[in-house]
Amino acid sequence: MDATLPRYRETFNTTISETISHAIRIIASDPSLLIPGSVILHNQKKAAAIRTLHEKEGLMVPPIMIISVTSRCNLACAGCYMHGRGHGQKTEMSPEVLASVVGQAAGLGVSIIVIAGGEPLVRKDEILALAQAHPKILFPVFSNGLLIDDELAGRIARQKNIVPVISFEGFREETDTRRGSGVYDQLLATCARLKDRDVFFGCSVTTARTNFDRVTGEPFIRQVREAGARVFTFVEYVPMEPGTKDLVLTPEQKKVLQIVLADFNRKFPALFLGFPGDEEAYGGCLAAGRGFVHVSPSGDLEPCPAAPVSDASLASLPLEEALRSRLLARLREEPAILTESEGGCALRANKAWVAELAARN
Numbered sequence: 001m002d003a004t005l006p007r008y009r010e011t012f013n014t015t016i017s018e019t020i021s022h023a024i025r026i027i028a029s030d031p032s033l034l035i036p037g038s039v040i041l042h043n044q045k046k047a048a049a050i051r052t053l054h055e056k057e058g059l060m061v062p063p064i065m066i067i068s069v070t071s072r073c074n075l076a077c078a079g080c081y082m083h084g085r086g087h088g089q090k091t092e093m094s095p096e097v098l099a100s101v102v103g104q105a106a107g108l109g110v111s112i113i114v115i116a117g118g119e120p121l122v123r124k125d126e127i128l129a130l131a132q133a134h135p136k137i138l139f140p141v142f143s144n145g146l147l148i149d150d151e152l153a154g155r156i157a158r159q160k161n162i163v164p165v166i167s168f169e170g171f172r173e174e175t176d177t178r179r180g181s182g183v184y185d186q187l188l189a190t191c192a193r194l195k196d197r198d199v200f201f202g203c204s205v206t207t208a209r210t211n212f213d214r215v216t217g218e219p220f221i222r223q224v225r226e227a228g229a230r231v232f233t234f235v236e237y238v239p240m241e242p243g244t245k246d247l248v249l250t251p252e253q254k255k256v257l258q259i260v261l262a263d264f265n266r267k268f269p270a271l272f273l274g275f276p277g278d279e280e281a282y283g284g285c286l287a288a289g290r291g292f293v294h295v296s297p298s299g300d301l302e303p304c305p306a307a308p309v310s311d312a313s314l315a316s317l318p319l320e321e322a323l324r325s326r327l328l329a330r331l332r333e334e335p336a337i338l339t340e341s342e343g344g345c346a347l348r349a350n351k352a353w354v355a356e357l358a359a360r361n
Helices: 007-028 037-056 095-108 120-133 150-157 172-179 183-196 218-226 251-267 326-333 351-360
Strands: 064-068 112-116 139-143 162-168 202-207 231-236 271-275 292-295
Touching (some): 112 120, 120 150, 231 251, 326 351
Parallel strands (some): 162 202
């Protein structure tokens, strides 16, 4: 690794390579999963080299870009981060702008483009076309899973660089309470469709203080693993709505989560990830381009999905210029702002300061 890179960048690039290597071992253990894992790892290393060259020239290109392609959704889950962003309805990026953003990201060395929403599969045709146009990019698609019928499952199976990540809240009780009656059983049916077609897919679990013991217990892992999931992403709850701070993980639970995930990675033939992960190892949050950036449905380049502020729109600026955003640079210059505080999210806890900073740019 290049010695000129900041230490956290070295650590994060290494983490990405190790994660993909772990995924390759999982794929290799099951011949039915026809994913070119070694090719994905090779592409990631080439992309890291491109990012290093840019960084030497003063341009910080993150390995990961999160694109929320829509605020529309077929569910109305309690505490949804998209509802809590408070921006109201804005015009979504056009198909042309979205395709341009992804193409520019690929050219600059972004390795992974996480597709989110709302429910991103309301734009399923565009997502499938983007994945086909950029086979070197890995596209995890975070979905509530309800729009994946037999036809769409078959199309996803043919596009090997798409990894569907289906949202669970735990068992039936937790999932149906937050997402609606009967949703849990529908998700198991979606998993069956993907499993029957040998799709490499995973699940996303909103991890809160109240469901922590259930979702980190082996019975839940075994049930969803038997349903076919190969990736488990534990997303720590961020209080986007007033009065929900008591759902944030306790400091002790955050420490336990890292231990549990490491243990599960050794014990099960699956990949276990935490988001935002072990921030201490990276000197704070990886938002603002340190490790990832977020693109809003309207094309605003933002530090993070939980921090809906921006001084650069990709509807009018090239991505390379937008990544030189003064807002992102100032946040990276203020490590104290990117150090988690009470509330589960550093940027959210300091949102007034961040908003004022954005307004000055």
